[in-house]
Amino acid sequence: xxxxxxxxxxxxxxxxxxxxxxxxxxxxxxxxxxxxxxxxxxxxxxxxxxxxxxxxxxxxxxxxxxxxxxxxxxxxxxxxxxxxxxxxxxxxxxxxxxxxxxxxxxxxxxxxxxxxxxxxxxxxxxxxxxxxxxxxxxxxxxxxxxxxxxxxxxxxxxxxxxxxxxxxxxxxxxxxxxxxxxxxxxxxxxxxxxxxxxxxxxxxxxxxxxxxxxxxxxxxxxxxxxxxxxxxxxxxxxxxxxxxxxxxxxxxxxxxxxxxxxxxxxxxxxxxxxxxxxxxxxxxxxxxxxxxxxxxxxxxxxxxxxxxxxxxxxxxxxxxxxxxxxxxxxxxxxxxxxxxxxxxxxxxxxxxxxxxxxxxxxxxxxxxxxxxxxxxx
Amino acid sequence: xxxxxxxxxxxxxxxxxxxxxxxxxxxxxxxxxxxxxxxxxxxxxxxxxxxxxxxxxxxxxxxxxxxxxxxxxxxxxxxxxxxxxxxxxxxxxxxxxxxxxxxxxxxxxxxxxxxxxxxxxxxxxxxxxxxxxxxxxxxxxxxxxxxxxxxxxxxxxxxxxxxxxxxxxxxxxxxxxxxxxxxxxxxxxxxxxxxxxxxxxxxxxxxxxxxxxxxxxxxxxxxxxxxxxxxxxxxxxxxxxxxxxxxxxxxxxxxxxxxxxxxxxxxxxxxxxxxxxxxxxxxxxxxxxxxxxxxxxxxxxxxxxxxxxxxxxxxxxxxxxxxxxxxxxxxxxxxxxxxxxxxxxxxxxxxxxxxxxxxxxxxxxxxxxxxxxxxxx
Numbered sequence: 119x120x121x122x123x124x125x126x127x128x129x130x131x132x133x134x135x136x137x138x139x140x141x142x143x144x145x146x147x148x149x150x151x152x153x154x155x156x157x158x159x160x161x162x163x164x165x166x167x168x169x170x171x172x173x174x175x176x177x178x179x180x181x182x183x184x185x186x187x188x189x190x191x192x193x194x195x196x197x198x199x200x201x202x203x204x205x206x207x208x209x210x211x212x213x214x215x216x217x218x219x220x221x222x223x224x225x226x227x228x229x230x231x232x233x234x235x236x237x238x239x240x241x242x243x244x245x246x247x248x249x250x251x252x253x254x255x256x257x258x259x260x261x262x263x264x265x266x267x268x269x270x271x272x273x274x275x276x277x278x279x280x281x282x283x284x285x286x287x288x289x290x291x292x293x294x295x296x297x298x299x300x301x302x303x304x305x306x307x308x309x310x311x312x313x314x315x316x317x318x319x320x321x322x323x324x325x326x327x328x329x330x331x332x333x334x335x336x337x338x339x340x341x342x343x344x345x346x347x348x349x350x351x352x353x354x355x356x357x358x359x360x361x362x363x364x365x366x367x368x369x370x371x372x373x374x375x376x377x378x379x380x381x382x383x384x385x386x387x388x389x390x391x392x393x394x395x396x397x398x399x400x401x402x403x404x405x406x407x408x409x410x411x412x413x414x415x416x417x418x419x420x421x422x423x424x425x426x427x428x429x430x431x432x433x434x435x436x437x438x439x440x441x442x443x444x445x446x447x448x449x450x451x452x453x454x455x456x457x458x459x460x461x462x463x464x465x466x467x468x469x470x471x472x473x474x475x476x477x478x479x480x481x482x483x484x485x486x487x488x489x490x491x492x493x494x495x
Numbered sequence: 496x497x498x499x500x501x502x503x504x505x506x507x508x509x510x511x512x513x514x515x516x517x518x519x520x521x522x523x524x525x526x527x528x529x530x531x532x533x534x535x536x537x538x539x540x541x542x543x544x545x546x547x548x549x550x551x552x553x554x555x556x557x558x559x560x561x562x563x564x565x566x567x568x569x570x571x572x573x574x575x576x577x578x579x580x581x582x583x584x585x586x587x588x589x590x591x592x593x594x595x596x597x598x599x600x601x602x603x604x605x606x607x608x609x610x611x612x613x614x615x616x617x618x619x620x621x622x623x624x625x626x627x628x629x630x631x632x633x634x635x636x637x638x639x640x641x642x643x644x645x646x647x648x649x650x651x652x653x654x655x656x657x658x659x660x661x662x663x664x665x666x667x668x669x670x671x672x673x674x675x676x677x678x679x680x681x682x683x684x685x686x687x688x689x690x691x692x693x694x695x696x697x698x699x700x701x702x703x704x705x706x707x708x709x710x711x712x713x714x715x716x717x718x719x720x721x722x723x724x725x726x727x728x729x730x731x732x733x734x735x736x737x738x739x740x741x742x743x744x745x746x747x748x749x750x751x752x753x754x755x756x757x758x759x760x761x762x763x764x765x766x767x768x769x770x771x772x773x774x775x776x777x778x779x780x781x782x783x784x785x786x787x788x789x790x791x792x793x794x795x796x797x798x799x800x801x802x803x804x805x806x807x808x809x810x811x812x813x814x815x816x817x818x819x820x821x822x823x824x825x826x827x828x829x830x831x832x833x834x835x836x837x838x839x840x841x842x843x844x845x846x847x848x849x850x851x852x853x854x855x856x857x858x859x860x861x862x863x864x865x866x867x868x869x870x871x872x
């Protein structure tokens with residue numbers, strides 16, 4: 119692994135490990151299909167036929183309504199043409215980054231998944247961190263900051279932007295002519311994050327962009343959609359940036375999303391939550407033996423940070439040791455994109471995996487940490 | 496349509512036209528599935544299961560071998576890690592644009608699909624045109640040009656880079672330290688373009704990048720893959736640019752591509768060619784009545800340019816008239832990205848549509864042209 123590796127490169131290494139290593143890196147659901155999901159997969163050929171026989175805009179609007187409805191976003195601008203279906207939330211983020219004026223200063227939540235910051239930096243924007251503590255204290259960035267980017271819930275901490283905090287942010291942004299950008303890719307996993315974001319942003323009269331993602335919820339092998347929604351007030355050339363990236367998402371995938379969203383409101387959410395929470399519990403229980411704890415015990419998303427006590431091995435040492443033991447996790451320094459050192463005491467493990475995989479990964483982690491601690495004494 | 500519209504925006508307008516208009520814009524195959532293809536679609540649920548049970552790198556390598564083998568690219572670097580599977584060829588192009596050093600001068604074939612030039616320009620590269628006439632005369636750009644981008648076969652003209660011309664280009668590039676970049680997205684449609692590009696580039700000792708696309712061959716509703724292959728000599732940060740864009744393509748789509756490639760070498764190619772050539776013939780026949788001709792009678796790709804005689808209505812006038820008559824085609828000015836006026840005498844029509852659709856579109860075109868010509872006299 120190069121010193122310049124980002125989190126996705128480490129995730130690719132885990133995915134392509136032919137040595138049979140455990141992949142506990144990415145936040146994608148790598149789970150066995152539920153019976154209900156398996157029944158939906160069986161219907162893909164029918165969806166293919168329907169994609170051939172119905173107008174694309176009908177299929178797209180139906181998917182937007184089903185998915186956004188399933189995650190509480192009842193005021194999203196369905197049917198207005200201001201929700202663009204992209205191949206992924208990453209591509210949606212890149213389209214936003216391209217549409218922002220080059221050289222503009224934007225504030226981005228810190229820590230957060232490094233790819234979000236990287237995409238903006240690569241497009242020539244100038245970034246300042248918005249620390250989670252500032253968000254919680256409702257201390258919002260002043261101009262020259264032109265846009266404020268918040269991951270909700272945040273990855274990797276699971277922090278949810280409280281409803282009144284979002285209102286405060288939106289009102290602040292209106293006063294200062296700023297755009298509010300919400301990356302809600304993990305929202306579908308957490309009921310508390312599913313209050314109607316669009317209603318709050320619109321009520322404040324904000325210029326806003328919201329990114330939603332179907333890719334973190336279901337074990338769908340990348341058959342997913344990232345949604346890019348924006349307010350009528352948004353004056354950025356988003357449509358043009360979109361047209362540079364793609365013509366259209368797959369109507370087959372849109373049909374698939376519609377069906378999975380239907381299952382999500384019909385018990386699917388609770389079934390998936392039960393799996394993740396069981397896995398979180400076994401991690402918490404297993405690492406306790408090594409004196410380790412979850413850094414964010416209240417987090418409800420499908421990844422967990424484990425805090426590493428000061429004085430013991432840090433996450434870069436532990437990460438490498440874990441790789442030699444055949445388990446891929448993520449060190450947290452890259453999440454701290456403005457201050458990598460700040461991530462040295464955290465390591466991230468994915469929970470959207472079969473129970474046995476998570477349990478084995480947690481046991482290896484506990485053992486590796488114990489062994490490294492003994493070595494160091 | 497805004498004055499700033501690019502070709503993809505016009506294609507989106509056609510795709511989302513709810514007035515029942517005919518869409519003869521994009522180069523995607525919008526055809527009825529053959530019996531063989533329909534049987535493959537029926538197996539998608541099984542592919543989903545296999546994607547869950549086999550390592551991703553195995554599935555990916557198998558797809559690369561099947562697809563590249565089906566289009567004659569036997570020397571492609573399968574299994575080396577230097578073929579990246581992207582959501583689309585557009586995304587592959589953008590990854591290349593990002594990996595090139597900002598500010599570098601690159602030569603891009605002219606005319607060609609405007610999106611190719613746009614992606615490079617947006618990433619801060621400086622473009623100079625490589626005219627088709629210069630390519631045919633083997634007059635290759637000198638430094639400071641750092642990379643030479645050729646679409647093979649070209650879109651919209653169907654021009655195939657002859658094998659000895661590619662050799663000459665590769666040897667020129669080696670002498671001048673340039674990178675050869677081939678966008679072979681339409682290659683699968685044309686046997687003559689399927690000589691082993693990789694063997695020629697490697698034999699010359701060139702630094703090369705080749706983009707391949709499964710998305711132009713089959714009516715697969717965007718369940719496609721763009722491949723980004725590069726030489727061992729290529730020193731650009733392609734892997735990092737890839738990791739900023741995606742983690743991995745869908746293994747279900749890779750399985751789907753493997754199956755469709757199997758059909759392609761088993762009669763699928765001939766079946767698809769027969770449909771396209773029948774459609775080209777009916778266009779040629781229908782427009783003759785209005786005094787119009789195919790601009791590229793030897794083209795074998797799934798789009799056709801129609802030449803508009805000097806003195807008559809130009810393509811921007813004819814495009815608008817066609818939209819009012821409910822038929823979406825593409826004016827060719829945007830293809831002439833360095834000289835839009837040069838495209839005024841051409842209009843592009845898609846041939847990968849059901850026969851009746853193409854025939855009706857051609858009839859409307861002939862009638863519109865006749866009516867406009869009468870108006871003008």
